[in-house]
Amino acid sequence: MTRSTWTIFWRTVIGRAYPRIIGLQREKSWLFFDVFLPLLSVAAYVYIYRAIEAPPEFLGFVVLGGAMTAYWLNIMWNMASQFYWEKETGNLELYIIAPTSRMAILLGMAIGGIVATTVRALAVIAIGTLVFRVPMTVTSVPIFIAVFVSTMIALYGLGMLLSSLFLLFGREAWHMSELLREPVFLVSGFYFPVKALGFAVAAAASIVPITVGLDAMRQLLFPAMMSDLRFLPPEAELAILAGSAVLFLTLAQRSLAFLEQLARREGRLTLRGQ
Amino acid sequence: MRRGVRSRETWRSLRIAAWLGWQVESNWADPFVFAIYSVIKPIAGALILVFMYVVVARGGLENPLFPAIFVGNAFFIYVPTVLSGISWSIIDDREHYGMLKYMYVAPLDIFAYLAGRGIAKAVIATIALVITLLLGVFALGVPIEFASIDWPLFIGVSLFGAAILTFLGILLGGITLITARHSYYVGEAVAGALYLFCGVVFPIDVLPAWLRWIGQAIPLTYWLEALRRAMIGVGASRTLDGLSDAGLLAIVAGSSFGVAGLAYVCYRLAERRALGRGLIDMQTMY
Amino acid sequence: MRTDVAIRTEELTRVFRVRRREAKGQKREVVALDGVSLSVARGELMGVLGPNGAGKTTMIKILSTLLSPTSGRAEVAGVDVVEDPWEVRRHIGMVSGGESSGYGLLTVEENLWMFSQFYGIDSKTARARIRELLDIVGLADRARTKIYHLSTGMRQKMNFVRGFMTEPEILFLDEPTLGLDVQTAKVLRDYVGEWMRDRGDRTLLLTTHAMHEADELCDRVAIIDQGRILACDAPVRLKRSLQRDAIFRLRIGALTDLESLIGGAEGVVRFAQTPREDHTEVDVILSDENRLPEVLGAIRNRGGSLLSLEKREPTLEDVFLSVVGHGFEESEESPQ
Numbered sequence: 001m002t003r004s005t006w007t008i009f010w011r012t013v014i015g016r017a018y019p020r021i022i023g024l025q026r027e028k029s030w031l032f033f034d035v036f037l038p039l040l041s042v043a044a045y046v047y048i049y050r051a052i053e054a055p056p057e058f059l060g061f062v063v064l065g066g067a068m069t070a071y072w073l074n075i076m077w078n079m080a081s082q083f084y085w086e087k088e089t090g091n092l093e094l095y096i097i098a099p100t101s102r103m104a105i106l107l108g109m110a111i112g113g114i115v116a117t118t119v120r121a122l123a124v125i126a127i128g129t130l131v132f133r134v135p136m137t138v139t140s141v142p143i144f145i146a147v148f149v150s151t152m153i154a155l156y157g158l159g160m161l162l163s164s165l166f167l168l169f170g171r172e173a174w175h176m177s178e179l180l181r182e183p184v185f186l187v188s189g190f191y192f193p194v195k196a197l198g199f200a201v202a203a204a205a206s207i208v209p210i211t212v213g214l215d216a217m218r219q220l221l222f223p224a225m226m227s228d229l230r231f232l233p234p235e236a237e238l239a240i241l242a243g244s245a246v247l248f249l250t251l252a253q254r255s256l257a258f259l260e261q262l263a264r265r266e267g268r269l270t271l272r273g274q
Numbered sequence: 275m276r277r278g279v280r281s282r283e284t285w286r287s288l289r290i291a292a293w294l295g296w297q298v299e300s301n302w303a304d305p306f307v308f309a310i311y312s313v314i315k316p317i318a319g320a321l322i323l324v325f326m327y328v329v330v331a332r333g334g335l336e337n338p339l340f341p342a343i344f345v346g347n348a349f350f351i352y353v354p355t356v357l358s359g360i361s362w363s364i365i366d367d368r369e370h371y372g373m374l375k376y377m378y379v380a381p382l383d384i385f386a387y388l389a390g391r392g393i394a395k396a397v398i399a400t401i402a403l404v405i406t407l408l409l410g411v412f413a414l415g416v417p418i419e420f421a422s423i424d425w426p427l428f429i430g431v432s433l434f435g436a437a438i439l440t441f442l443g444i445l446l447g448g449i450t451l452i453t454a455r456h457s458y459y460v461g462e463a464v465a466g467a468l469y470l471f472c473g474v475v476f477p478i479d480v481l482p483a484w485l486r487w488i489g490q491a492i493p494l495t496y497w498l499e500a501l502r503r504a505m506i507g508v509g510a511s512r513t514l515d516g517l518s519d520a521g522l523l524a525i526v527a528g529s530s531f532g533v534a535g536l537a538y539v540c541y542r543l544a545e546r547r548a549l550g551r552g553l554i555d556m557q558t559m560y
Numbered sequence: 561m562r563t564d565v566a567i568r569t570e571e572l573t574r575v576f577r578v579r580r581r582e583a584k585g586q587k588r589e590v591v592a593l594d595g596v597s598l599s600v601a602r603g604e605l606m607g608v609l610g611p612n613g614a615g616k617t618t619m620i621k622i623l624s625t626l627l628s629p630t631s632g633r634a635e636v637a638g639v640d641v642v643e644d645p646w647e648v649r650r651h652i653g654m655v656s657g658g659e660s661s662g663y664g665l666l667t668v669e670e671n672l673w674m675f676s677q678f679y680g681i682d683s684k685t686a687r688a689r690i691r692e693l694l695d696i697v698g699l700a701d702r703a704r705t706k707i708y709h710l711s712t713g714m715r716q717k718m719n720f721v722r723g724f725m726t727e728p729e730i731l732f733l734d735e736p737t738l739g740l741d742v743q744t745a746k747v748l749r750d751y752v753g754e755w756m757r758d759r760g761d762r763t764l765l766l767t768t769h770a771m772h773e774a775d776e777l778c779d780r781v782a783i784i785d786q787g788r789i790l791a792c793d794a795p796v797r798l799k800r801s802l803q804r805d806a807i808f809r810l811r812i813g814a815l816t817d818l819e820s821l822i823g824g825a826e827g828v829v830r831f832a833q834t835p836r837e838d839h840t841e842v843d844v845i846l847s848d849e850n851r852l853p854e855v856l857g858a859i860r861n862r863g864g865s866l867l868s869l870e871k872r873e874p875t876l877e878d879v880f881l882s883v884v885g886h887g888f889e890e891s892e893e894s895p896q
Contacts, residue, residue, distance in 0.1 A: 004680075007680045008678070008679065008680035011677040011678070011680050011681075011682075012677055012678050012680075014677060015673070015674040015675070015676070015677025015678060016674065016677075016678075018666075018670070018673075018674055019663045019665070019666055019670075019674060022665070022666065022670070023663075023665045023666075026665050027665065089660060089661055089662075090656075090660055090661035091661045091662070091663075093626050093654075093656075093661075094654075094661055094675065094722075095678065096625065096626055097624050097625060097626065097649055097652060097653075097654055098649060098675070098678035098679060099646065099649040099650040099678075099679060099680075100678045100679070100680075105678075261628070264625070264626065264627055264628045264645075265628040267574075267576055267627055269626050269627065270621060270626055270627070
């Protein structure tokens, strides 16, 4: 019986999302380590601003940035480097020989991971807003949702692109994921408006979708404070995000195919213990 | 004789684990790439703080708080590195390399082994620390003068601080023995919490009273304050002004023994549970 | 595209280049497969027999699209594995021995269901097939057990089910009974035989270094060593080719340098020696049974003691010895 490519695609997505979702239910320690403890880390940045007597909107910047770090870390650790773990445990070769798309497998992982990540992000925003009395009002809900969704699509597209590196590389790529933490937190303006780094740096940092996504969301939540601190108008940033989404997803598809072929040629698809 | 055998075993475990830890950390790239990695991460971390001050603080980097905060932030590099290094080695050995069971079968001192795995991370953290301090001194005007450093205080508090971090890492290692793989960054998550309570990047005076007592109960708060006084002659928190340098050192020294005892008990309890439930070779990857 | 040839390789070669850091004075290139040409008909159960490091797994990896050849060509179900790996994957399945794949937090059934989804099998059909196969391999009572609680044998049974549940046209089994106990290995071998008999269009390529497994199951056996196919025929014909020779097993005590003693004797076609605790076991292939007294005389003259002597029917191991020139165990000991 021949099955259509589309049937295999969406069944793969569901199948691969399943272990992530069921794992969250079976080992609930993630609620403490992935939600509660990171909340404390966000609170630390709030208190930095309090110590230097920053305007209350800056507390909001930090809360929002802290929520978005959850997604960035999810991309880096639960998506980009996931193929490395799959390779080490022997699952990768089983994925490769299955007549299914790598994008479907990654999408399944992303959907599975997004559940925990969103819980973490919402917890940060809810508690941040309530405990620190951060004044947040959305000036345009449709644009805000559009910005958030575009940011997610572009971000996960970037994650898929990065994951293709792990088909070829071993531990080097894992360290690259580590490397992309603090520098990205810095240049993407997780904790302060990215414009403080100068237009050129902000423009270069826009390669990371969260940079413009965060800036746009801050403008929609804190329009008065952001009027002097914004990078680009939200509409322009939304356009950049949409373009990034298309770009990264296209590049991811090509990169996955190319690097898989390269890894197959060099015998690295099944190379373990690196 | 038995004591002699055990101490040789301890030394051997420490030595081999330190070697193994270094191999794992350093053999993934050529030295140049490794050097870049070691430089970029700490500098980026420090610059986040710098730009927060530049954007908001009165006086920017001239703000009187900045030097103490910068120094505290720099030394805090050890915390996530060592904590995650030790707890991560449990997960790495168990889930990735399938070797944890062999560590348990071998005549190995597991505490020395875990401490040894932390040594490699500590070496990397030291490189990051030096780079960060050099950035602070030469680019940001942080007033650290080599001749003015209180070396007895610095050495004393560093040694006891290293012990605290090591045993804390072992305690977290015990937790990872009995949890699934997604707690692989338990070390970093706990470090994030310590970042809040220990007055790393802001004086603990800023915390509400009901949170401040948590910070005052954590030895690392005093460790950081003592390091600041040793390096630049002043601390960051008015709350701790009443404590002399000797007092700070005594607190850090005394609490290192307390943390050691707690870590030993917690790890052994977790180990017993893991052995009872057959978790030493558990692979939960999802 | 349906073809009578399920698997075909032409001068298939795979060379691994060892990186400088690891090589350190040793060879920089490792030839894992060296011009292998093989053809497996649809409906055939083909065995590939060889010691560790012979190239069996490398061949399977190329045929299952996990590895590209350095040169040569391979086709599976009439499709080139390099040019169109996607199409190849629609026709194949694979089970490897000694595997630890799967997600520890999921149950047996859940792991299997997840993999079935990668093949687009609807859940109802998948679950029915999984239950049936788990019953056959004796794992039905563990369907709801998380796999990190399973023993090695049970995990391998689960892997077996994973390979078969997708009903592949062509199945690769790479040392599937590796590390399993005798009973479990037999259960799995029996199932393989039944699976093949069930439908005449299924093809199976089995790699193993267990001679009896190849002998029991395979329609044809290819003997591989150091990346080359040295013989390929039905087990009975391979063994028959040796029947003109006489095969003896000698157990000899207290004698060194058997190499020159026996190797130099008249009529000795091939021999292999295996040191045991207090004696040496020597398998000798003689061109003529009447040469045996000369060999025994040489041993006696040198002061050796003959502990036992038996004449044997040729086995695949003898075929290996005859074809390769040394024993199976010696082959595994020699550096690559």
